[in-house]
Amino acid sequence: MFASNKRSNSHQLFVSYDTFRFYELFIPATYSRTKLIAKQYRLETCGRLVCCVQKLYRSGNATEEAEQRINQRGRRGAQAGPELEGPSGSEDGILPIPVSPSPASTSSQEDACKPPPRNCYRLVMLGSARVGKTAIVARFLSNKFEESYTPTIEDFHRKLYRIKGEVHQLDLLDTSGNHPFPAMRRLSFLTGDLFVVVFSLDCRESFEEAIRLRESILETKVSATQNATKSRSKSHFNLKVPMVIVGNKCDKEVRVVAIEEAEEYCNSQDDCCIFVEASAKRNYHVEELFYQLFVVAGLPLEMAPNHHRKVPLTFGSPTMLPPSQPRHKGTLSIKRRLSDACGVVAPNVRRPSIRTDLMIMRTKTCSLAAGNENNVPGSRITLRTHDARKTCSIQ
Numbered sequence: 001m002f003a004s005n006k007r008s009n010s011h012q013l014f015v016s017y018d019t020f021r022f023y024e025l026f027i028p029a030t031y032s033r034t035k036l037i038a039k040q041y042r043l044e045t046c047g048r049l050v051c052c053v054q055k056l057y058r059s060g061n062a063t064e065e066a067e068q069r070i071n072q073r074g075r076r077g078a079q080a081g082p083e084l085e086g087p088s089g090s091e092d093g094i095l096p097i098p099v100s101p102s103p104a105s106t107s108s109q110e111d112a113c114k115p116p117p118r119n120c121y122r123l124v125m126l127g128s129a130r131v132g133k134t135a136i137v138a139r140f141l142s143n144k145f146e147e148s149y150t151p152t153i154e155d156f157h158r159k160l161y162r163i164k165g166e167v168h169q170l171d172l173l174d175t176s177g178n179h180p181f182p183a184m185r186r187l188s189f190l191t192g193d194l195f196v197v198v199f200s201l202d203c204r205e206s207f208e209e210a211i212r213l214r215e216s217i218l219e220t221k222v223s224a225t226q227n228a229t230k231s232r233s234k235s236h237f238n239l240k241v242p243m244v245i246v247g248n249k250c251d252k253e254v255r256v257v258a259i260e261e262a263e264e265y266c267n268s269q270d271d272c273c274i275f276v277e278a279s280a281k282r283n284y285h286v287e288e289l290f291y292q293l294f295v296v297a298g299l300p301l302e303m304a305p306n307h308h309r310k311v312p313l314t315f316g317s318p319t320m321l322p323p324s325q326p327r328h329k330g331t332l333s334i335k336r337r338l339s340d341a342c343g344v345v346a347p348n349v350r351r352p353s354i355r356t357d358l359m360i361m362r363t364k365t366c367s368l369a370a371g372n373e374n375n376v377p378g379s380r381i382t383l384r385t386h387d388a389r390k391t392c393s394i395q
Helices: 002-080 103-112 133-142 182-191 204-229 259-267 286-297 334-340 354-370
Strands: 120-127 154-163 166-175 194-200 238-240 243-248 273-277 342-345 382-384
Touching: 120 133, 120 182, 120 204, 133 154, 133 166, 133 194, 133 243, 133 286, 166 182, 182 204, 182 354, 194 204, 194 286, 204 238, 204 243, 204 259, 204 354, 243 259, 243 286, 259 273, 273 286
Parallel strands: 120 166, 120 194, 194 243, 243 273
Antiparallel strands: 154 166, 154 342, 238 382
């Protein structure tokens, strides 16, 4: 037993000795070779860094020389006049470097495109499902029509105008026809300034729903105003809301609702409610309904689709609207005034939060109750008495 243990110990000692000799001979050589490789790599890296620094230094010197030449050329041009410059306006083959706008100038341009609160309006599209509300909105914004139907939950759009040097903002809220959230629908009644109620001429139920929507809008606004004034009497309130009732799909042969019936209902209402027969598919009277709505609401007529110049969006531009043209001393012609008006659809705009809508609702309701809608920002609907000489206005 002890002999076997001695043999095993000697065997282990023999293996350990061979391993020691192997590492004693191999490790120094490997370490020296690794050290040499690392040294060469460090030298190559340092060489590359030196080359990069030299290139950067040369480019910096070239940039400084170019700036000095440009400054010298500007001084000579200011002293001697424009005749010293070449035909292309450059010297020594160096082109002028375009200077990007500073952040201060960009912010000032953005502030110039922000409309004042009195020029901000909200248009609400209402109606039953499948009557063509979204199709009318698409015609108004981009003059497009899609055959496929996609149910709308709620879409928010914004269009900016520059009219006679002033910026106007029109927020367009396309609501759902199924009314999944009654509280949101009531909030849209209170925050809306002007309304487009759509029904289909081939559906009787949609026309009855349009009548109910108009009554609900007036009732909601009157009740909110009464709560603000803490008054329960309805006799002295005559709330006039700019509204257009649209009979869409007039291109279809089958009609259930007669045009005379819809016109008779609108004539029985106040002067701020009008009826327009339209077809979003054929683009028939779409411009007319918005034109009549802006006339009734007292808004600039240049906000109608074909009464202003449409500005295409430019990627990377700090502002969406072009700068306003200087005013001339002489009287401008009608054509020139229309050409100066321009509009652009704001891309990727987000709907205001519920808190913002509640603040807008409170401001408008209080201004209606106080009767100073022309002095309080954010108020759009006029609260008048039964005097026939006074009409509705949202300015």
